[in-house]
Amino acid sequence: MKKLYFCFILFLAPISGKLFSQTGSTFNFTNTGTSSAMDSAIDYSGQIWGQYLNSTVPIKVNVYYAFLGVGTTLAVTMPNGERDFPTAPLDSVWYPSCLANSMEGSELNPGEADMDIFVNNTVNWYFGLDAVCPAGKYDFVTVFLHEIGHGLGFLSLAKLQDTIGSFGHITTADISPLITSFPFPDLQGKYSIFSSYMENGSGQQLDDTLIFPNPSVVLGDEFVSNDLFFNAPLSFAQNGGAPVRIYAPTVYAPGSSMEHLNESTFPPSNPNTLMTPFSGMSEEHHTPGPLTIAILEDIGWNVNHDIGFENILSDLRMEIFPNPVQAEAFIRLDQSVQDEKMEIMDMMGKVVYVRTISVEQGAYYSIDLSALTGGIYTVRIKDGLFKLIKN
Ligand SMILES: [Zn+2]
Structure with missing residues (x-):
């Protein structure tokens, strides 16, 4: 209830x-x-x-x-x-x-x-x-x-x-x-x-x-x-x-x-x-x-970015393209990750794609998303969240 x-x-x-x-x-x-x-x-x-x-x-x-x-x-x-x-x-x-x-x-x-x-x-x-x-x-x-x-x-x-x-x-x-x-x-x-x-x-x-x-x-x-x-x-x-x-x-x-x-x-x-x-x-x-x-x-609050954010607000930056994506998407991170779990969630928060990725800083990483139905998804790597649109 x-x-x-x-x-x-x-x-x-x-x-x-x-x-x-x-x-x-x-x-x-x-x-x-x-x-x-x-x-x-x-x-x-x-x-x-x-x-x-x-x-x-x-x-x-x-x-x-x-x-x-x-x-x-x-x-x-x-x-x-x-x-x-x-x-x-x-x-x-x-x-x-x-x-x-x-x-x-x-x-x-x-x-x-x-x-x-x-x-x-x-x-x-x-x-x-x-x-x-x-x-x-x-x-x-x-x-x-x-x-x-x-x-x-x-x-x-x-x-x-x-x-x-x-x-x-x-x-x-x-x-x-x-x-x-x-x-x-x-x-x-x-x-x-x-x-x-x-x-x-x-x-x-x-x-x-x-x-x-x-x-x-x-x-x-x-x-x-x-x-x-x-x-x-x-x-x-x-x-x-x-x-x-x-x-x-x-x-x-x-x-x-x-x-x-x-x-x-x-x-x-x-x-x-x-x-x-x-x-x-x-x-x-x-x-x-x-x-x-x-x-x-x-709206104007002075936010404390130094305390309490380590596990909440990611400093990870990610580029996803093309976005919207048809089938193959590329991601690029501003830092290297080793054996990091990447999850893609649908709008209901259900994980529809999981992969362990290792990628060097600035390198492009290819993912095949042709199996996903059209819609808005959230890509999660570490504590970073990024929107992805699938056509
Ligand atoms: Zn309320």
């Missing part, structure tokens, strides 16, 4: 600050209704995220262990936000407050949490830290890392009402009965930094109001097009030279559509699956994955 993550959004207003130079960041949690085992898992999750993101300003998180209904909701996150602060890279765009604070080097929202995370107390949770979740339980660290990811920037501010799509028109009525610990701002029809990088399969940006007035039916059509992408330089490169598929199913799922990586593109076997909308029982992912980190860097 799979359950839905449910995630919401909201935001606040500006003040001032400085620059920073620090490795990592600190999370300060204020927990309500939790057990000591849950507190430990919360702190552990903060330590994992804290390795990746540099900020001199602690990230403040309120956690509520509460009844969210008996059903499919695992947890709900409501991020605080800031816009038009002095160091904001873009004007009139909402940034998660913790990101704004990290850019400013000072606290723009004193006394307010950067995110409220509501965790459903009807779920059969596993609070262990070892990523060995027993059958029949949900791995809390996995879900909590996911929810923090929303507070760090995976939020679109999208809303679909009837057929009318909008950005920045979410109100307290939309999140009821939940209430945030911080004042709910007037979003004023502004986009989030995350949604400002969204485009459709034709490369039309969703924040282009000449094409997609906000709000409008044409914008709403895009929200259910199953054809939306996040397109920014670092994640584009990390994704093998392609925009990153966003979850935008033809039946709109409030709180899930527009807020996640596409489920089928990044299935549980994929290292970038953490920020997809569904999590199954005993599904464990205790790292954000290189693509999520690249997206966070794209």
Whole structure:
């Protein structure tokens, strides 16, 4: 059985600050209704995220262990936000407050949490830290890392009402009965930094109001097009030279559509699956994955590339050509590998090709892919992942 993550959004207003130079960041949690085992898992999750993101300003998180209904909701996150602060890279765009604070080097929202995370107390949770979740339980660290990811920037501010799509028109009525610990701002029809990088399969940006007035039916059509992408330089490169598929199913799922990586593109076997909308029982992912980190860097986070990345974000560079490939493909690596396993996975994450390769740096290595059916594949060598299209 799979359950839905449910995630919401909201935001606040500006003040001032400085620059920073620090490795990592600190999370300060204020927990309500939790057990000591849950507190430990919360702190552990903060330590994992804290390795990746540099900020001199602690990230403040309120956690509520509460009844969210008996059903499919695992947890709900409501991020605080800031816009038009002095160091904001873009004007009139909402940034998660913790990101704004990290850019400013000072606290723009004193006394307010950067995110409220509501965790459903009807779920059969596993609070262990070892990523060995027993059958029949949900791995809390996995879900909590996911929810923090929303507070760090995976939020679109999208809303679909009837057929009318909008950005920045979410109100307290939309999140009821939940209430945030911080004042709910007037979003004023502004986009989030995350949604400002969204485009459709034709490369039309969703924040282009000449094409997609906000709000409008044409914008709403895009929200259910199953054809939306996040397109920014670092994640584009990390994704093998392609925009990153966003979850935008033809039946709109409030709180899930527009807020996640596409489920089928990044299935549980994929290292970038953490920020997809569904999590199954005993599904464990205790790292954000290189693509999520690249997206966070794209929206403005100062990312720590020196700690915690050895086994996560590869420094291996690979060239595959031709791409798309018909039958024979050539790969070239920027370093020599000896008896290294190369795997090719389909879009469902199933390994469809395995070979042990040895190749000198810069030499071309030929592989016969004529047996593969047409589609998009991921080539994995060591911890490097590369996209391959087969015609
Ligand atoms: Zn989510």
